[in-house]
Amino acid sequence: MQKTYISRxxxxxxxxxxYQIYPRSFLDTNGDGIGDLNGITxxxxxxQALGANVIWLCPVYASPNDDNGYDISDYRAIHPDFGTRAxxxxxxxxxxxxxxxxxxxxxxxxxxxxxxxxxxxRADRNSPYRDYYIWRDGRNGTPxxxxxxxxxxxxxxxxxxxxxxxxxIFSKKQPDLNWENPAVRGEVFDLMRWWLDQGVDGFRMDxxxxxxxxxxxxxxxxxxxxxxxxxxxxxxxxxxxxxxxMNAQVLSRYDNMTVGETPNVTxxxxxxxxxxxxxxLNMVFxxxxxxxxxxxxxxxxxxxxxxxxxxxVLANWQLALHQRGWNCLFWSNHDQPRAVSKFGDDRPAFRAxxxxxxxxxxxxxxxxxxxxxxxxxxMTNAPFETIADCRDIESVNAYHRLVDGGxxxxxxxxxxxxxxxRDNARTPMxxxxxxxxxxxxxxxxxxxxxxxxxxxxxxxxxxxxSVLCYYRAxxxxxxxxxxxxxxxxxxxxxxxxxxxxxSRQFDGETLCVxxxxxxxEAPLPYTPPRIGQIVLRNYSEDAPLCSLRxxxxxxxxxxxxxxx
Ligand code: GLC
Ligand code: CA
Numbered sequence: 001m002q003k004t005y006i007s008r009x010x011x012x013x014x015x016x017x018x019y020q021i022y023p024r025s026f027l028d029t030n031g032d033g034i035g036d037l038n039g040i041t042x043x044x045x046x047x048q049a050l051g052a053n054v055i056w057l058c059p060v061y062a063s064p065n066d067d068n069g070y071d072i073s074d075y076r077a078i079h080p081d082f083g084t085r086a087x088x089x090x091x092x093x094x095x096x097x098x099x100x101x102x103x104x105x106x107x108x109x110x111x112x113x114x115x116x117x118x119x120x121x122r123a124d125r126n127s128p129y130r131d132y133y134i135w136r137d138g139r140n141g142t143p144x145x146x147x148x149x150x151x152x153x154x155x156x157x158x159x160x161x162x163x164x165x166x167x168x169i170f171s172k173k174q175p176d177l178n179w180e181n182p183a184v185r186g187e188v189f190d191l192m193r194w195w196l197d198q199g200v201d202g203f204r205m206d207x208x209x210x211x212x213x214x215x216x217x218x219x220x221x222x223x224x225x226x227x228x229x230x231x232x233x234x235x236x237x238x239x240x241x242x243x244x245x246m247n248a249q250v251l252s253r254y255d256n257m258t259v260g261e262t263p264n265v266t267x268x269x270x271x272x273x274x275x276x277x278x279x280x281l282n283m284v285f286x287x288x289x290x291x292x293x294x295x296x297x298x299x300x301x302x303x304x305x306x307x308x309x310x311x312x313v314l315a316n317w318q319l320a321l322h323q324r325g326w327n328c329l330f331w332s333n334h335d336q337p338r339a340v341s342k343f344g345d346d347r348p349a350f351r352a353x354x355x356x357x358x359x360x361x362x363x364x365x366x367x368x369x370x371x372x373x374x375x376x377x378x379m380t381n382a383p384f385e386t387i388a389d390c391r392d393i394e395s396v397n398a399y400h401r402l403v404d405g406g407x408x409x410x411x412x413x414x415x416x417x418x419x420x421x422r423d424n425a426r427t428p429m430x431x432x433x434x435x436x437x438x439x440x441x442x443x444x445x446x447x448x449x450x451x452x453x454x455x456x457x458x459x460x461x462x463x464x465x466s467v468l469c470y471y472r473a474x475x476x477x478x479x480x481x482x483x484x485x486x487x488x489x490x491x492x493x494x495x496x497x498x499x500x501x502x503s504r505q506f507d508g509e510t511l512c513v514x515x516x517x518x519x520x521e522a523p524l525p526y527t528p529p530r531i532g533q534i535v536l537r538n539y540s541e542d543a544p545l546c547s548l549r550x551x552x553x554x555x556x557x558x559x560x561x562x563x564x
Pocket of ligand 1: 067070071107170206207261334335
């Protein structure tokens with residue numbers, strides 16, 4: 001008989017503000033040029049002062065680092081680059097002491113090819129581990145199907161010794177796990193329990209919508225040669241069954257939060273992953289808003305995001321999930337360019353103002369804010385000159401595929417990389433105006449952005465008008481105003497191509513948010529609701545609200561409720 005478990009999950013994640021840490025680039029304490037766990041522990045007060053109460057820790061597990069830790073060779077071991085188990089325990093304890101929870105990255109669509117399961121699987125076709133992965137015979141000397149890998153080339157790698165191909169949706173050092181095998185699910189659930197038993201507070205689940213592959217692994221539409229996934233890999237037939245099993249066996253028995261990474265997800269599909277009534281996950285990341293600037297070469301494009309499209313997408317998600325699910329509010333992460341460079345304006349005259357505007361616009365919507373390290377400083381994209389400045393496997397592979405293949409010139413590709421490459425997010429955190437931005441006493445694993453002398457935490461802490469201080473005020477305001485957590489969402493001026501404005505209403509209160517996404521003065525198309533009390537504004541000089549100044553953001557309570 002099926003047992004029913006009373007879920008131990010409370011809904012604290014609705015009040016969470018998540019600070020995402022990419023440990024390799026956060027703070028190095030031993031001079032090896034690589035950020036480490038002790039560096040994070042040292043900066044917990046900084047995270048707390050910002051107003052975040054959850055840290056999402058990107059992978060810190062043992063890994064050969066083909067994809068910077070997203071290729072895990074031992075799920076229970078800490079990579080020596082990052083420190084020891086004792087360092088981890090200290091970090092967790094110190095975080096909890098400050099009321100900060102820690103959510104781990106769970107990367108279980110694939111392992112590293114150096115994981116013991118894969119070495120056993122590869123060494124012996126009869127090993128019980130063989131079926132932990134997805135092996136197929138070729139088709140007349142070609143791969144079993146036409147799927148492409150996210151990082152370029154076929155998604156299949158031929159294994160000479162055993163005469164079969166294995167599937168790798170990412171690099172060939174990231175073989176996909178076979179979730180159809182109950183033993184694999186058992187292993188994953190075990191390792192999740194193991195971490196939860198140590199006291200971690202949940203998981204960000206890497207490409208979790210890819211774990212169920214379509215029956216028979218058929219050819220998909222001709223693969224985008226630009227590192228697109230075969231759409232057949234997304235939201236496979238058994239994915240919800242697996243997540244419910246995971247929820248019943250693991251998640252529902254702990255007090256934790258879960259967020260799934262789900263590329264190309266629609267709101268309807270998101271509600272299947274994370275609807276309140278589903279018993280799967282708490283929320284999922286949608287990339288609808290980050291992919292609006294894609295062009296014919298996918299993310300490698302010179303396009304800017306169109307404000308009309310951005311407004312439509314974000315409003316759509318607000319409305320579709322209201323009272324049925326929960327949004328993730330993010331502009332950037334370790335796979336995205338810097339928020340202010342992509343969605344705002346990183347020219348010195350506008351950088352700080354537009355960074356504040358962006359935070360205001362997004363983090364007052366319904367959902368859980370995710371702040372990627374350095375975003376709270378208004379850190380910008382980096383001026384990578386040549387591909388030798390880059391470390392990211394995705395950018396390096398794409399460079400060779402597209403430039404060596406003759407699709408674009410090297411200069412053009414570098415422009416694309418400066419605009420969209422993942423390394424923009426991975427340059428070291430800018431702590432001080434001193435050597436290497438205070439990130440390391442040694443040589444950093446990737447170059448520091450040269451603008452650290454102007455943009456750094458030390459300077460911003462001392463300047464009450466800084467992006468950092470604005471973030472603190474914004475998050476403080478958010479914490480104390482339930483309308484932000486619970487209110488509905490109504491957009492003003494949907495047709496405006498310069499202003500993003502909306503109201504949130506709850507319990508007789510109406511909060512209004514007005515943002516100018518351009519570098520020019522923008523008149524309001526019609527008179528907004530009467531101002532009761534202005535609670536936030538990214539200009540210190542007052543001005544009547546009949547137009548918005550460049551990148552201006554104004555937040556106020558309307559005088560008469562219900563009259564927006
Ligand atoms: C996710 C991660 C990304 C990684 C990929 C493969 O998209 O965020 O960094 O390369 O999965 O694990
Ligand atoms: Ca270090």
